[in-house]
Amino acid sequence: MREKFLSFLLAAALTACLAAYLFYHVGLISWMRELSAAQWGTLVLLIFLASLIISQGYRFIIHVRPWNQGHLTRSLALLTILTGTLAAYTYFLDIVVQDWLSNLGENTPSTSSLLLKGGLVSLILSLLIIWIDYSWFAFARYSKETIHRLREARNKKELQFILLRSQLTPHFLFNSLNTASYLATSHPDQAEDFIRKLAFNFNNLIRNGIQPLNSLERELEIVDNFMHLMRVRYGDKVILEKRIKPGTEQNFLPALGIQLLVENALKHNIASLDAPLKIMVTADQLQVVVANTLTQKPDKVESTGIGLKNLRERYLHYGRSVPEISEGGGFYEVRLPYVTPNLSQR
Structure with a gap:
């Protein structure tokens, strides 16, 4: 009902603007002040x-005929x-x-050009309205398709990120169970x-959840x-050493990023x-910067292949460059830039 109105x-x-335009071009604007109530009523009825x-x-x-069914x-x-x-x-006007x-005498303005001008202006207005209508349709379709593409891309990113997050706990569990297996055979006590x-660490992890950023x-x-x-x-x-500059504690990193690097140092x-x-x-x-000394490598290293790949993918999710990795002078070093989160990402 609102759209109809x-x-x-x-x-x-x-139609009212068309009438005013035509009256103006044939010199009848001043004459309109002399119209009676009945004549005004007739004019309003025509407009209606x-x-x-x-x-x-x-x-x-x-x-019955949308634009996408036949332009x-x-x-x-x-x-x-x-x-x-x-x-x-x-x-009719x-x-x-x-x-x-005809009732006003001989000195009244002529309306000989009113019909001609009206027909020409009607055609121009019609073409203009059709152009505006199609432009609105094209803009709406473009906006809808753009929003759809962005939504699909965002959903794809979110699904990918959920998968990456879901890998974190299995990665930790895999390494922890390997350690438990080793201790059970070599150091039962x-x-x-x-x-x-x-169990305490898993309980803490489950209770707090794995956030996208920490x-x-x-x-x-x-x-x-x-x-x-x-x-x-x-x-x-x-030996774990921490050198943390004051004022940096509230900067953000991908969740469990440092732990993944510590796990890899212990594994390799x-x-x-x-x-x-x-x-x-x-x-x-x-x-x-997470660095570790390079010691003797194990003969066989069991790995899920998740660690650094997972970390790289999560940095790419936030549009940041991947962590920088370097090795030399007896050290293996990984540099993790901070991530500036949006409110929706925290």
Whole structure:
């Protein structure tokens, strides 16, 4: 109902403006002040009827013939209803004006050009309305398709990110169970303590959930809990050093990013009392650097292949460059730039 009323008002404005334009070009604007109430009523009735036909005809055409079902057919139908109605409106307007002027004497303005001008203006207005109507349709279709593409891309990204997040816990579980298996066969007395601490860490992980991003402060807390777990197996064979510049604790990183690098350092190096594995976490205003000494490599390393690949993909999800990896001077080093989150990503 609201759309019908709005289309009628627009058609009424169109026909009223057309009448005013035609009266002005044949010199009848001043004469309109002399119209009686009955004559004004007749003029309003003509405007009402023309507006009603235009609005109802337009709505009927757009209902039975959408633009995507035939551009030419709809254009011709709109041109017919608009030009025909406006031309007829101009014709009857000319008739009633001629009748009114015949009673005013010989010095009244001539309306000989009213019908000609009305027909030409009606055609121009009809073509303009059709062009506006199609432009609106094309813009709406373009906007809809663009939004659809963006929504699909976003859904794809979200599904990919959910998959990446779902890999984090299995990655941690895989490494932890390998450690538990090792302790159960080589150090049975330490296996129970390790499993209890593992259960505590999993309970903490499940309770807090895996967020897309963590503050550096939260990441360091997770690493501390993880190293508390690893000390059951490694004892003094592994040394963790943290050099955190004040004021950097609230910067954000992909969740469990530091822990993944610590896990990889433990996995790919043999730690001993004679050659302890030293892991250093350094943070400044630009990045976090996780470095570890390179010791003897294990003969066989079981891996899921998730770690660094997962971390790279999550950085790409946030539109950032991948972590920088370097090796030299007896150290393996990974640089993690901070991530600036949107509100929807936190």
